[in-house]
Amino acid sequence: MPSPVSVVCVGMAGSGKTTFMQRINSYLHEKKNVPYVVNLDPAVHSVPFESNIDIRDSINYKEVMKQYNLGPNGGILTSLNLFATKVDQIISLLEKRTSPNSENPSAKPIEHILVDTPGQIEVFVWSASGSILLETMATSFPTVIAYVIDTPRASSTSTFMSNMLYACSILYKTKLPMILVFNKTDVRDAEFAKEWMTDFDAFQQALRREEDSGAFGAEGGAGGFGAGSGYMGSLLNSMSLMLEEFYRHLSVVGVSSMTGDGVEEFFEAVETKRQEFERDYKPELERKKKEREEQTASQRELELGKLMKDMSVSGSSRQPPRKPAEEPETVSEAEDEEDEIIKRGLADGEDSDYEDYVGPHAGDDEGLSQRYQAALSGSQSAATDQDNSFTRNPYQRTVIMDVFRAYTYSTAAWLSLQSLPLITGPSMMVTMLLDETRPVSPMEIYFARCLGFSFLTIAVLTVMLTGSIPLTADIKESVTTEEDDPKAPYAVPTLMVTSIFHAACAFYAYTWYVTGGQGLFAVGVAGYSSIAAIGLWCMLFASSHGKISRRNGADKRTTGFPFKNSEAAKKHGKGL
Numbered sequence: 264m265p266s267p268v269s270v271v272c273v274g275m276a277g278s279g280k281t282t283f284m285q286r287i288n289s290y291l292h293e294k295k296n297v298p299y300v301v302n303l304d305p306a307v308h309s310v311p312f313e314s315n316i317d318i319r320d321s322i323n324y325k326e327v328m329k330q331y332n333l334g335p336n337g338g339i340l341t342s343l344n345l346f347a348t349k350v351d352q353i354i355s356l357l358e359k360r361t362s363p364n365s366e367n368p369s370a371k372p373i374e375h376i377l378v379d380t381p382g383q384i385e386v387f388v389w390s391a392s393g394s395i396l397l398e399t400m401a402t403s404f405p406t407v408i409a410y411v412i413d414t415p416r417a418s419s420t421s422t423f424m425s426n427m428l429y430a431c432s433i434l435y436k437t438k439l440p441m442i443l444v445f446n447k448t449d450v451r452d453a454e455f456a457k458e459w460m461t462d463f464d465a466f467q468q469a470l471r472r473e474e475d476s477g478a479f480g481a482e483g484g485a486g487g488f489g490a491g492s493g494y495m496g497s498l499l500n501s502m503s504l505m506l507e508e509f510y511r512h513l514s515v516v517g518v519s520s521m522t523g524d525g526v527e528e529f530f531e532a533v534e535t536k537r538q539e540f541e542r543d544y545k546p547e548l549e550r551k552k553k554e555r556e557e558q559t560a561s562q563r564e565l566e567l568g569k570l571m572k573d574m575s576v577s578g579s580s581r582q583p584p585r586k587p588a589e590e591p592e593t594v595s596e597a598e599d600e601e602d603e604i605i606k607r608g609l610a611d612g613e614d615s616d617y618e619d620y621v622g623p624h625a626g627d628d629e630g631l632s633q634r635y636q637a638a639l640s641g642s643q644s645a646a647t648d649q650d651n652s653f654t655r656n657p658y659q660r661t662v663i664m665d666v667f668r669a670y671t672y673s674t675a676a677w678l679s680l681q682s683l684p685l686i687t688g689p690s691m692m693v694t695m696l697l698d699e700t701r702p703v704s705p706m707e708i709y710f711a712r713c714l715g716f717s718f719l720t721i722a723v724l725t726v727m728l729t730g731s732i733p734l735t736a737d738i739k740e741s742v743t744t745e746e747d748d749p750k751a752p753y754a755v756p757t758l759m760v761t762s763i764f765h766a767a768c769a770f771y772a773y774t775w776y777v778t779g780g781q782g783l784f785a786v787g788v789a790g791y792s793s794i795a796a797i798g799l800w801c802m803l804f805a806s807s808h809g810k811i812s813r814r815n816g817a818d819k820r821t822t823g824f825p826f827k828n829s830e831a832a833k834k835h836g837k838g839l
């Protein structure tokens with residue numbers, strides 16, 4: 264099955280992009296070929312179609328303007344920049360939504376992703392964030408640019424040429440297949456434009472006609488700025504010749520977003536361009552992607568080498584700091600200098616400092632290098648795997664799981680510690696806790712032992728339910744607190760219940776300590792509250808319901824800072 268094609272609509276303000284998007288969206292719905300719609304225009308007040316991803320849900324354009332003290336264009340640009348930081352999430356969401364539904368294999372897969380862009384075309388096409396969004400999209404899906412042109416306004420040779428130059432610049436900037444959509448054909452037929460693009464003489468004649476009638480430079484031949492300028496005429500002439508080659512790379516369709524005329528033709532052009540993308544653009548994109556990956560890998564090698572060298576000289580703290588005037592100017596200079604420092608350090612016998620500093624692994628460069636390699640390659644592969652983003656930072660996961668295990672073991676140890684005297688010497692324990700001197704009743708002994716056994720049971724259950732000690736030798740990988748980790752589904756509930764238990768016991772022991780003043784209760788307060796604190800930390804950082812996102816480390820209580828998106832909040836409130 265071919266992968267879904269992404270259609271990015273760009274065009275000058277008022278050319279009819281949004282109306283066109285609405286038309287192609289409803290056309291696809293009619294054909295029972297539901298598209299996935301993305302709105303990247305943060306400034307649009309309302310869109311006449313339902314968007315699956317809307318920039319306005321996460322970014323409040325007016326707040327951005329206010330907070331950063333920007334004008335409308337700066338506001339749009341900054342909003343796009345902020346949104347571009349989420350490009351990984353967007354692409355993985357698109358990939359997930361457009362992949363076949365395993366739960367419902369008969370459901371028709373999504374074949375089109377429609378993207379609406381801001382009316383300020385240059386803000387999108389010429390900004391870094393626009394490039395990032397487009398490039399990332401194109402590496403995942405065949406991507407086609409639909410450049411929407413206001414046909415009635417392009418009916419004079421000069422506005423037509425301006426539009427073509429703009430289209431040409433977009434083509435060279437994005438390097439993606441492009442379809443010219445002459446919109447509003449219900450007002451003015453696009454045949455003239457198609458003719459001008461294929462027949463140089465026809466354009467020449469139109470130019471001459473405009474010059475002769477003194478209507479040069481205005482739509483519909485009404486005269487205008489620069490009318491009759493001979494220089495402009497000859498410039499347009501030569502430009503039309505120059506653009507001939509460019510026209511050959513384009514598909515041209517006339518569409519009326521109002522009546523729906525030409526939409527079918529547009530989708531035929533999309534299919535042609537999709538095939539062109541697969542044939543001509545994809546290999547080039549993949550070549551570039553590979554090149555970038557190789558570059559990143561070699562850069563990493565270089566950094567690793569430098570890191571190893573840094574480690575080699577890290578013990579030489581007695582080296583005088585380098586003067587600013589001695590700063591190396593090139594990478595090779597810097598490397599030569601580092602080699603020099605290493606040699607000097609070793610000659611001075613400073614490798615003993617280094618050994619002290621690095622510890623037992625000193626000299627085990629290969630092993631160390633391998634460990635760094637593993638850490639670095641781990642972070643690289645995770646960038647493409649959004650849904651496993653918890654695995655993005657293996658170091659962070661290890662730390663979290665270590666604390667989690669420390670919690671479960673200390674819970675088990677603390678409870679076992681209390682259970683031991685209760686089981687082995689119940690009479691002694693009861694006597695210690697009695698205010699009066701009297702023989703201990705059998706009932707008291709029974710309950711004291713029962714309490715001891717209960718503590719021991721909770722201790723065993725805690726380590727088992729959290730998977731800290733797996734029940735089967737088949738579990739080779741360590742257990743996580745992931746919701747979808749089948750190895751320990753009760754890990755998080757056990758964490759919560761036991762943490763509440765510790766907190767309640769700590770409070771109870773505290774009240775007894777305050778009223779009775781017995782030192783044993785103070786020990787109870789210290790023990791229970793310390794473990795409860797670790798449990799709380801685990802609930803915040805290790806649990807799936809934590810307030811701190813394990814995905815990106817964001818604190819969900821302050822995500823609205825510095826500006827809260829009240830519109831999105833309202834929508835979520837309504838369950839939209």
Ligand SMILES: Nc1nc2c(ncn2[C@@H]2O[C@H](COP(=O)(O)OP(=O)(O)OP(=O)(O)O)[C@@H](O)[C@H]2O)c(=O)[nH]1
Pocket residue numbers: 274275276277278279280281282283307381382383446447448449450518519520521522
């Ligand atoms: N007659 C006619 N009018 C159209 C057509 N398409 C759009 N319009 C009108 O053109 C105007 C601009 O349309 P929009 O869809 O808002 O244009 P846009 O490019 O999204 O505008 P910005 O978001 O401001 O850049 C509206 O008044 C539309 O009704 C069409 O095919 N025929």
